[in-house]
Amino acid sequence: MNTPDYLPILFLLVLSTLFAVGSMLAASKLSPRRWTSAKLQSYESGMVPEKDVAGDRFPVKFYLVAMLFIIFDIETAFLYPWAVAYDELGLFGLAEMGVFIAILLAAYAYVWKRGGLEWVE
Amino acid sequence: MIEIIVFGVVFVVALGSSLAMLFAKNAVHAALFLVATQIALALAFLLEGGQFIAAIQIIVYAGAIMVLFLFVIMLLGVDKKEPLIEPLTGQRPLAIGLGAVLAAEMLWVAWRGIEFAAGGGDAAGRLVDTNQDPGNVLAVARVLFSKYLLPFEATSVMLVVAIVGVMVLARRMGMTTPGEVAAGAGEESDLASPGGGATG
């Protein structure tokens, strides 16, 4: 294992986070602060904000998209090791992944036919 | 030396943020603490040499499943309105019982050590060798696509079940197919209609 390889990433993480936090702190010290209640209202094109938005429910489609996303993400996770080892796996690997993708494509076709991918009905 | 420091930090972050997740009042904050736990776990995998599993931990858990959690919290607006009543009766005793079983299981595995988890013999040594020689991803691929072929193919069936489940659930919750436009859509908020907003 090559932990030293990952050390620069840790440095970069620390450096960019420090930069972000530091500039926010600096800005909060450097900038004027004249808060008024009107200024702190949430934006609504100059009107008094009508109501709290958080209570409204969104169409279930967004949930569907997120759920399908996870499923395809997991599929991608399987595809990468397969792709790396493809030279070793050869024809057998092709058949394996062929079956895997075929099963998932069937489910994908089902979602498509059921209208799960339609955004406007 | 650095490894020990990083391990300490990872350990503290993982444990601290999971505790914070449990005690957070706000659902979004709880989800964020869980994200922190997932990332810390990814780093822990990395420290153990499991580079592939670390990347997958971030891509699938931190980047996909937690996004779904946040999404659902945002979409349903549970963060502010939903009361904290347990819908299932007997949830607590059940949780305590199952938690105890899990804890016992983990203690047992920890006691038996990595040899047990990896299949006995000098498995720990072999694991280190495998991870070093062809690289971690290749090592995973070799086992996954030969020894664990059946579980791998079964995963696709499981994913299909998940897809069908999602479709059925989403439909019952007000999803419409192209044929039933008029009947559906009634309960949904007009506010959140990007497609409609753009067309109309």
Added chain:
Amino acid sequence: MSGIVDAIGIVVIIGAIKVIVAFVALLVVTLVVVWAERKIIADMQSRVGPNRWGPFGLLQTLADGMKLFFKEDFRPASADRWTYALAPVAAMVPAFLAFAVVPLGDDVTIAGREIDLVVTDINIGVLYFLAMGSLGVYGIVLAGWASGSKFPLLGGVRSTAQMISYEIALGLSLVPVVLAAGSLSMVDIVAQQADTVGNVTFFDGIPVLEQVADLFRYMPNWYIWSQWPAFAIFFISGIAETNRAPFDLPEAETELIAGFHTEYSGIRFAMFFLGEYIHVVVISAVAVTLFFGGWHGPGFDFLPWLWPLVWFMLKTTVFVYLFVWLRATMPRLRYDRLMWLGWKRLIPAALVWIMVTAVVNTPGISRNIRLAVFGALFLGVVTWVFRGDPRMKDIVTPQRRTTRGVA
């Protein structure tokens, strides 16, 4: 000095120096890219663009950045304090991190020590890039939610759905490249593209294709030639991932004010901005690395270490320019079109292309079968991708649609 070196270790010090150089370089590049974008778009729209600060207005971005430092720093009363502060950081940091695995040039020898011009060469480079991309979603989700305001929430939800949809296509589009290269390390993938194409034996015996393939002998061995569908999918989803035009729905001004960052101002807004531009640079750099030979290019005896860097920057500039050009040219997609493109075109196309690449690269399979599958699937994909949306026909009369317009 040597005491410090012994105590910390030369590897750690070199790593730290690389990180600092890369970080500063990214900041400077962002300043230049923002300026260039404003200048180019101004030129395309027959305007002058920034021309006050520095030569050709080059320091305009710096001036803007300084100004944002001194702007009042406030958050709406309805905002969630810590999440509101966290969102810009979460939007910016992954963009910086993703750059770490992109190789910028050949190995150079400094003071007898060979140093590779990449922040770090990890052997899961491509997966790491995708992982950072998937973390980039949080900045937008959190900004949308934490502002406690309508437009940010709508923009945030929309853009999250957009980003996760295109993230799949992005992830799938890189699988065939990895398959062809047999490695996840970006340094390895660049190394594979070092030479010229050479003699292509794949089409031997086929009258026209054989001669055509022969013509390309001296072309650099870039993956774009064999993997152009993967590149098309990658670049389209890359644009969608960065929320740039024509996929800039999260900040569709005409409907959502400014989308997820409506309630952000001052330095926090600047950080979203910075994150977006660094993301643009990173996507361009990764496109160059994976498909266009990375830093490879003709070298010369004069300053040999410099040329790879120059080639890399030139190639990356082309793609950054493409981003700007698209913004100036393309109108914003409608949301349902966006989802249609992502879910019904890019994802199946990527899956099919993975299988085509796999068949063509299988060692133990007869060449005729490979050729036949290659030809058939290739034609299939092309016709299917470009057959278009049947609904395109009534695009001129959208009013006639009878739906309520509910998503």
